[in-house]
Amino acid sequence: MGLAGAASAQVTQTRDYLERMDTDGDGRVSLAEYQAWMRYAFDQMDRNGDGVLAPEELPGGKGRPITLAEHMAKLAAAFNRQDINRDGFLDTRELAAPPQR
Template sequence: MRLLTILLLLLPAIAFTQVTRTGEYLAKMDADGDGRVSLAEYQDWMSYAFDGMDRNRDGVLTPDEQPGGKGKPITRGDHLARLAERFQRQDANRDGFLDARELAAPPR
């Protein structure tokens, strides 16, 4: 019973921490500072991994540039299209932007 009481008391603090972290994440992605993330801002921010793996900067991740050294080549266009699909799934209210709540929710 004590443990349950402690957990119930901590729940608001945990939720606040999650919102704060999500707000910070949104602020980093929100290049124009309008409080929401556009598709272009999302793609720019989420492309850090692609850019880091594309060692020869040719816009294509070849198998040797991918984890495990396997897989089909992935073009930057393919990568951006996947991000656009993920963005659309996360945009729950279909307004063309992601807010902090939508960013915190797992993609559907």
């Protein structure tokens, strides 16, 4: 598989990812859709379901507690960095782009 083949495979995978995140089927991902999809890790780690990741729920069993609100704010910041054209949505190209700092 040449470079062109690898690039088209990545776009297909990204398109599949977008389709899973895009719950309203409009071909793009809103902040709410992004946060709903990406919060799964928080929900899985929050074993007692209290909306706070306590140190014992964090990888390694240490660190400061993290609230769901803090986690959602971090997701919003990541979304905004990925929204290259600043239209309030992520398309396939923006989802495929390396994370922006």
